[in-house]
Amino acid sequence: MLYKKKLPLFIFLVPGLLLMVLFLYKPFIENIINSFYDMTSVVKMPGQEWKFIGLENYKRLFQDTKVRTAILNSFKMMILSVVFQVGIAFLLAVLVSRINKGQHIFRTVYFFPIVISASAIGLLFKLFYNYNGGMLNQIMIALGKEPINWLSTSKAFSMISIPIIWSYVGFYFVIILTGLNAISDELYEAASIDGCSNFKQVFYITIPMVRGVMCSCITLAVTGALKVFDLPWVIVPKGAPQGVTHFLGTYMYEQTFTISNIDYGSTIAFVIVIFGVIVSKIVSVLIKPDKNL
Amino acid sequence: MRKVKRLVYLVLTVVFMMSLLAACKKGDVKETSETKQETKDNGEKEENKQETKTENDKHNPVTLTTVSMHGGTDPNAANYQEINKKFMNDYSYITIEDDSQTSDQDWKTKIAADFAVGNEPDVIQFFTDANASDVLAADKFVTIEEIKAEYPDYAKDTLPAALEAAVNPDGVQRAVPTTGFWEGLFCNKDLFDKYNLELPTDWDKMLKAIETFKENDIIPIAVSLNNVPHYWVEFLMLAAAGPEGFTTVPESAPEDWVKGLEMFKTLRDLGAFPVDTDTIDNDFAGELFKNKQAAMQLDGSWYAGGIPDQDNTVVVSFPVIPGGKAEPGFMVGGLSSGFYITKKAWNDPDKRDAAVKFVMAHTCSESVQKYWNGNGTAAAKVEPLADMTPLGISGLNYSSAATSISTPTDARIKQEAYNTLTAGIVDVSTGARTPADLIEEVLQVNAR
Numbered sequence: 001m002l003y004k005k006k007l008p009l010f011i012f013l014v015p016g017l018l019l020m021v022l023f024l025y026k027p028f029i030e031n032i033i034n035s036f037y038d039m040t041s042v043v044k045m046p047g048q049e050w051k052f053i054g055l056e057n058y059k060r061l062f063q064d065t066k067v068r069t070a071i072l073n074s075f076k077m078m079i080l081s082v083v084f085q086v087g088i089a090f091l092l093a094v095l096v097s098r099i100n101k102g103q104h105i106f107r108t109v110y111f112f113p114i115v116i117s118a119s120a121i122g123l124l125f126k127l128f129y130n131y132n133g134g135m136l137n138q139i140m141i142a143l144g145k146e147p148i149n150w151l152s153t154s155k156a157f158s159m160i161s162i163p164i165i166w167s168y169v170g171f172y173f174v175i176i177l178t179g180l181n182a183i184s185d186e187l188y189e190a191a192s193i194d195g196c197s198n199f200k201q202v203f204y205i206t207i208p209m210v211r212g213v214m215c216s217c218i219t220l221a222v223t224g225a226l227k228v229f230d231l232p233w234v235i236v237p238k239g240a241p242q243g244v245t246h247f248l249g250t251y252m253y254e255q256t257f258t259i260s261n262i263d264y265g266s267t268i269a270f271v272i273v274i275f276g277v278i279v280s281k282i283v284s285v286l287i288k289p290d291k292n293l
Numbered sequence: 294m295r296k297v298k299r300l301v302y303l304v305l306t307v308v309f310m311m312s313l314l315a316a317c318k319k320g321d322v323k324e325t326s327e328t329k330q331e332t333k334d335n336g337e338k339e340e341n342k343q344e345t346k347t348e349n350d351k352h353n354p355v356t357l358t359t360v361s362m363h364g365g366t367d368p369n370a371a372n373y374q375e376i377n378k379k380f381m382n383d384y385s386y387i388t389i390e391d392d393s394q395t396s397d398q399d400w401k402t403k404i405a406a407d408f409a410v411g412n413e414p415d416v417i418q419f420f421t422d423a424n425a426s427d428v429l430a431a432d433k434f435v436t437i438e439e440i441k442a443e444y445p446d447y448a449k450d451t452l453p454a455a456l457e458a459a460v461n462p463d464g465v466q467r468a469v470p471t472t473g474f475w476e477g478l479f480c481n482k483d484l485f486d487k488y489n490l491e492l493p494t495d496w497d498k499m500l501k502a503i504e505t506f507k508e509n510d511i512i513p514i515a516v517s518l519n520n521v522p523h524y525w526v527e528f529l530m531l532a533a534a535g536p537e538g539f540t541t542v543p544e545s546a547p548e549d550w551v552k553g554l555e556m557f558k559t560l561r562d563l564g565a566f567p568v569d570t571d572t573i574d575n576d577f578a579g580e581l582f583k584n585k586q587a588a589m590q591l592d593g594s595w596y597a598g599g600i601p602d603q604d605n606t607v608v609v610s611f612p613v614i615p616g617g618k619a620e621p622g623f624m625v626g627g628l629s630s631g632f633y634i635t636k637k638a639w640n641d642p643d644k645r646d647a648a649v650k651f652v653m654a655h656t657c658s659e660s661v662q663k664y665w666n667g668n669g670t671a672a673a674k675v676e677p678l679a680d681m682t683p684l685g686i687s688g689l690n691y692s693s694a695a696t697s698i699s700t701p702t703d704a705r706i707k708q709e710a711y712n713t714l715t716a717g718i719v720d721v722s723t724g725a726r727t728p729a730d731l732i733e734e735v736l737q738v739n740a741r
Binding site for chain 2: 038040041042043044045046047048051130131132149151153156236237238240241242243254257258259260261
């Protein structure tokens with residue numbers, strides 16, 4: 001037993017717990033309660049009463065087509081995140097781990113988008129996509145072609161997926177690369193002596209050895225997709241065009257802060273948490289991160 | 294030990310003496326400069342300064358927390374700061390802690406939250422109409438009547454009609470306004486001249502202009518339907534319903550309001566709006582107009598100052614839509630903001646006087662002249678500007694010739710209802726939703 005006296009441990013743990021209760025769990029419970037009331041302002045003014053509306057907001061949730069779009073987009077983003085964010089990151093990490101010189105340069109270059117704020121990336125892509133004078137349309141005009149509305153209803157989701165995926169590849173790249181560097185070179189050497197090709201080494205050595213890391217990355221990517229907010233909000237606020245790019249986060253924000261329908265926003269926020277818990281549980285069951293192969 | 298103590302005392306004494314000498318030297322410099330004042334005027338000024346200084350010395354130091362809408366990119370942000378600076382020079386015992394921001398929905402939410410939790414500022418420039426209902430519900434403002442009982446000169450420069458216009462929805466006067474606004478149709482006249490078009494004073498001319506501009510790759514109307522469709526909502530509904538129908542909040546969707554909003558789809562189908570009207574924000578739309586990529590834009594009087602081409606831009610009255618009940622020359626405008634003093638400041642003996650002085654500094658004729666500067670309407674008597682730009686004159690002529698002035702819809706209905714209305718305009722313009730359905734929802738939200 002490293003610590004015989006448990007009291008000091010509790011003393012050090014309690015402040016963190018209190019902060020969590022005060023700033024996370026209490027607001028969360030209040031948020032659930034708020035979803036059952038018709039809130040007329042963000043905070044209750046002295047002497048003001050809010051009407052109890054029961055499950056009205058939850059009934060509305062099932063009829064709201066924008067909620068359906070937001071859920072669908074969030075699921076699409078989960079798949080895209082796993083396939084492209086984690087997939088590209090894995091591919092890059094495997095390639096970079098095989099080179100001896102310049103690994104640091106690649107590590108820095110691929111990780112760089114992570115340190116740029118989402119608002120800056122969003123603004124950058126907003127300017128790329130701008131119909132009048134945007135960078136992409138300047139190129140189109142220079143090539144003698146007609147400008148394109150890059151954020152039209154048919155293209156908008158794909159266009160905003162690009163910066164979302166691109167900006168997080170570096171994050172998973174660094175995690176996976178760290179996992180790859182932990183694999184002993186002797187394994188690869190032994191495999192080479194036995195005649196195993198580089199391609200087969202990836203499947204029979206690399207993937208099984210980084211399975212735990214990959215599972216963590218997939219869990220992070222899936223749950224992260226549910227929290228997508230900042231980039232789409234900067235590039236196409238309010239789910240523009242015509243609500244097709246709404247995610248659960250952006251729709252919750254629009255209802256709460258743009259339309260001032262705070263109780264409905266609280267309902268969506270609660271649904272986001274429920275989805276997060278369910279999805280992470282499903283992912284955990286499906287990929288079994290703790291299972292030894 | 295004693296030696297060390299002595300040394301410390303010695304050092305402290307020297308430092309004290311030095312600081313006294315420095316202070317005396319400062320005084321000497323001031324005196325020297327005073328002796329150099331040769332003219333009578335300057336001498337008087339200095340005397341006044343001395344008097345003010347003496348007057349200031351009588352007061353305890355006061356820190357006044359203030360909030361206004363003149364922050365960020367607001368055209369009057371510089372004027373507001375300039376008045377604050379002068380105010381702090383005049384009253385050296387008052388320190389202003391200002392947290393001004395441009396007014397948007399997030400800002401309004403923040404202000405409401407501050408008032409609810411007792412974190413309200415001492416003085417705030419805020420809305421006076423239904424936009425202020427959340428904040429007014431907290432009952433934290435002092436009425437003008439109460440202030441005037443102690444400070445009879447309070448709001449002395451403000452025109453009685455302006456004070457009346459800035460009355461709160463419950464009929465009580467709490468805010469002192471500075472300027473009012475008008476909304477109008479800004480036109481790039483040079484583009485109209487280039488294509489031999491008449492300004493859109495009636496609907497046929499408007500349609501002709503849209504058609505011609507469209508053919509010539511000019512965006513007829515700069516607007517972001519996703520971000521700020523507000524002006525179009527106001528003018529189309531007002532044009533259709535006339536001032537009476539527009540300013541009456543009905544129980545079910547009125548035919549005229551529906552007819553007004555139906556025009557969004559008509560205009561969209563005609564190609565009147567930018568291709569990316571669903572995704573650009575209002576600033577981008579404004580740039581299209583300013584860069585002459587777009588011919589027309591509906592906006593408010595505050596927008597005029599930021600237009601680079603003051604010579605070739607004009608403001609015209611919005612045309613009446615077919616079957617509309619409004620008289621030509623109708624206008625959206627009003628006085629919808631003013632300076633309030635909170636009870637928190639009023640109940641603090643030191644802050645009470647400072648807050649009153651602050652509001653008077655911002656609402657006196659001199660300050661109103663600065664805020665007005667030819668844009669919108671002034672709440673106090675102002676001198677006509679000698680160097681008004683052609684656009685400024687055009688705006689003045691437009692607002693002076695108005696046959697009716699109606700306040701915007703958000704002055705009468707709940708914020709949530711109004712936001713629901715503006716958030717549904719994109720769907721109405723594409724035909725995904727009927728105007729009647731949207732208005733019904735808006736009225737339901739308002740009635741809750």
